[in-house]
Each structure stands twice: as C-alpha cells, then as structure tokens.
Amino acid sequence: MSAFILRRLLQSLFVVFVMTLLVFFGVNVIGNPVYVFASPDCNQACVNGIIRSLGLDRPVWEQYVYFMNGAVRGQLGNSFTFGVPAMQLILERLPATLELAFASLVLAILVGLPLGMWAGMRPDALSSRAIMTVSTLGFSVPTFWIGLILILFFSVHLGWLPAVGRGDTVSVLGIEVSFLTLDGLSHLIMPAFTLALFNTSLVIRLARAGMREVLYADFVKFARSKGLSPSRILFVHVLKNIMIPIVTVMGMEFGGTVAFAVVTESIFSWPGAGKMLIDAIEVLDRPLIVAYLMLVVVMFVVINLVVDILYSLLDPRIRFSGAAR
Template sequence: MLLFTLRRLIQSLFVLLAVSIVVFLAVYAVGDPVELLVSPESTVQDRLDLIAHLGLNQPIWKQYLIFLWGALHGDLGNSFVYSTPAIDLIISRMPATFELVVVAIFLTCAIGIPLGLVAGLYRDRVLGRGIMATSVLGYSLPNFWQGMMLILMFAVWLGWLPASGRGDTVSVLGVPLSIFTASGWRHIAMPAVNLALGNIALVLRLTAAGVAEAQSQEYVKFARAKGLRPGRIVRRHILRNILIPVVTVVGMEFGGLIAYSTITETVFAWPGMGKLLIDSVYQLDRPVVVAYVMLATLIFVVVNFVVDLLYAALDPRVQLAAATQ
C-alpha cells in the first residue's frame, strides 16, 4: 500500500508541474491586460511603469520561474484588477462553490444510485426502460440551456425560487455558508439541480449496468439458491460490489464539478470561483486565471488521489496490478 501511495503521489506532482507550464504559457500568450488597465489619458511613461510594476517586461520564461518559485511558497501572484493576492480572491469565493458542489453531489448519489438500482433490477420491464430512456436527457441537454429553462419555469413563470444570488449566509467556523438558512436553500436549489442533472444520469446508468452484470454472477445466483431475501441480496451482494466504480466516478466528478462549475455559476450569478474565473477572463486578469486553474487542478488531483486510495482499499487487486507495472 505504501509503494502504491508513493507512486500515485509522484504522478500527481508531475501532473501539477505539466499543468502549470501549459496554463501559464497559454494564458500569458493571449491578450494584453495593459490595454484594459491603463487610462486613455496616460502617458507612454505611465504605461511603461505599469508594465514594469506588473512584471510584464520580463521574458516569459523568467515570468514563469518567478511564478513557480512563488507558487512553491504559496504565492500565486497578485490580481491585476484588484491589486490583491489572487489566491485570496479565489479562497473568498471557494465556500460558495464548495457548498454548491456538495449539494449537487448529494443529489447525484441520493437520486442516481436508487434509480440505477431500480433500472438495473427491472431492466426488462416498462419501469426500468422508462428510467433508462429518461436518463438520456441528462446527457443530451446543454447545461446552460437547462439553467435558463429552470429560471424560466421556477423563477419567472411560477415565482417559487430566486433566479440569482446566494441568499443569506451564516458564519460557521469563520466560513460564510448559505445552506444553513432558508433563503440560502431557496437560492441554491436551482443551480445545484442544474449542476447535478448530468451526473445523475451518469451515476444512474453506471449503477444500472453494474446491477445488470452483478445479477448474472455466480455469487448472486448462489445467494438466491440459499433462499436469502431479495433485499438482502441487493444490499449485501449486488450494491456492495458495484460501489467501486460508482465511488470512482463520483470522486472524479466531485473534482470536475469544482473545476468546471463556471457555466452554472454564470447562468445563476452564483458568486463562486467559476464566476470569478469568467470575470477574470473578460478582464484579462492573468494571475487570477492561472491561480484558479492551478488550484482547481490541485483539488482535482487530491480528490483523485484519495479516490485511488479508496479504490485500492476496496479492491486489493489494484495494489497488486500497480506493483507489477
């Protein structure tokens, strides 16, 4: 287990280094933020002073080394627009994104796994086929279109839910959270559902496929021959054995939702990290964009690292396979 953990840790560090190079070069090669930051009345000297102040007069390789050295010390640069540390800006928006993603993942598991079980157990009946057919919508509908339709239905036509914002928050250990207020739940309902729909369909179909495969296995047939109750067979033999791929996918999607919740946050004006990223791209605020991508990559890598460990703990064959490579 120790060797498996060390190998995954080294791979994760290489991923972070590769992403830092690609993102830094890609972001710093596009656009000129000085054009947006400098005043039209500014002189040439004022422009040159701003370029020097932002460090843009250095060769790009030197800018990257400065960035890398700062990143190793927890400094991802200062925002061009707000003149504050980019990491502080992102962290201030992180609670909103995290609670949105947590609620979306909860909905994914609470809805996707039970429906997948039903669809797998009754795959040859109308109920199972209907669930599987409906799940296709989760893949087919664009995320931004879903969001606009939710706003049109529940905010404009019915007037049940607010169309934007985060609602009232309460401080929990110094972190502002909206899920502990009634107003917060009304605001988070639509963006969380919008973020979860695609993943519900994914987990549903994955669970249904796992159930269908497990039912044909010898251990399930033997359990039935022993006269075990159907509910016990599902809980102890089928569900337990299909949880490994489900845990893997849910873990990966958790990291993915944190990194790529930008569309949902933009549609619902949710004040999270994704909304900050879109605003920073429009303003060519390079340090914030790079810091966001690096932080999102770090979260994604850590989540996948933890999932790999859980995967190896649930299935020791993974450790053996890694040891022979």
C-alpha cells in the first residue's frame, strides 16, 4: 500500500513539473500585458520602465527559472494588477468556489443516485424514461443558458431567489461559508443547481447502468435465496457495488467542477476564484493566471490520488491485490 502511494506521488510530481512548463510558456505567448498597464500618454522610456518592473526584459527561460525558483518555495509571483502575491489572492477567493463545488456535488449525488437507481429498477416505466430524457438534457444544455434561465425565472419573474453574490456568511474555523445562513443558502441554491446539472446527469446514468448490471448478478439472486429483505439487498448488496464507479467518477469530476465553476461564477457573480480568473485573463495578469492554473493542476493530481486510495477502500479486490503478492 505505501509503495503504491509512493509510486503515485512520484508520478504526480512529474505531472506537476510538466504542467509548469506548459502553463508558463503557454501564458507567455499570448498578448502583451505591458500595453494593458501602460497609460496612453506613456512614452517609450515609461514603457521600458514597466517592462523592467514586471521582469519581462529577461529571456523567457530566465523568467521560467525565476518562476520555478519561487514556485518550489510556494511563491508564484505577485499579481500585476494588485501587487500582492497571486496565491494569496486565489486562496482568499477559493473557499467560495470550493463551497459551490461541494454543494453541487452533494446535490448531484442526493438527486442523481435515487433517480438513477429507480430508472435502473424500472427501466420500462414512464417515470424512468422521463428521468433518462432529463439526464440527456442535463448533459446537452449549456450551463450558462440554464443559469440565465434560472435567474430569469426565479429572480426576475418570481422574485424568490437573489440573482447575484454570496449573501450572508458565517465564519467556520476561519473560513467564510454561506450554506449555514438562510440568506446564504438562498444565494447558493441556484448556482449550485446550475453547476450540479451535468454531474447529476452523470450520476443518474452511472447509477442506472450499475443497477442494470448488479441487479442481475448471481450474488443478488443468492442474497434473495437467503431470504434477505429487499431493502437489505438494495441498500447493502446492490448499493455498495454501484457506488464503486460513482465514487471514482465523482472524485475525478470534482476537479472539473471546480474548474468549470468559472462559467457559473461569472453568471451569478459568485465571488470565487473562477470569476477572478476571468478578470485576470481580461487584463493579462500573467502571474495570477499561472498561479490559478497551477493550483488547478495540483488539485487534479491530489484528487486523483485521493480517489485511488478511496477506491481501494471501497473495493477490497484492489485493496489487497498488492498485499497478496
């Protein structure tokens, strides 16, 4: 087990290193931030001053070495616009994004799992067909459109829910969260639902496919032949088996959910890291963009590692395959 984790850690480090190359050089070939910062009446000497102050007069490889030198110490440079460490800016906004992503993941499982299981148990029922149609829509309808329609209906037309912002927050262990106040919850529900739509559809499909497979497995029939109650068979024998792929996919989707929160956050003006990224791209704030992308990369790598470990806890066949030899 520990050898497995160590090997995965080394692989992860390599992935992060390759990504620093891609991200750093990728960001350096788009646009020239100098002209964003230089005022119209700035002459060549003034422009040169800006270039020097941003460190852009050095060759790119030297900039990369400088960046990596800081990066291994956890410093990803100062934001061009705010003049404070980029990582600090992101970390300030990250809790809001994570809260949104978590809320949407919980929502996806709470809604998707029962619907998918039902559709798997009664594949021919009208209700199951309706569920599958909705899940197809959930996959295909773009997030921004759903978000706008929700705002139009619940905020503009009915006036039930606020359209923008986070609402009242409560501090839990030094982190501001919305979901513990009624006002915060009313702000959270629409963006979380918008972000959850894709994952809900995914959970529905995974749960349905799992049910179709597991329900006809011999071990389910054997469990029935023991005289077990239907609820015991469904919630212990079947559910534990269909959770294996769902946990894996949801774990991997979590990184994607955080990354895709960019669109949802923009629509609902959710003050998270995604919205800040959009603002940073508009003004070509390179350190901020690089820091955000690096954070996403590290997050993906860590999540994959955690999923592998979780997966092995759920599935004893994986847990012991290393120990058996």
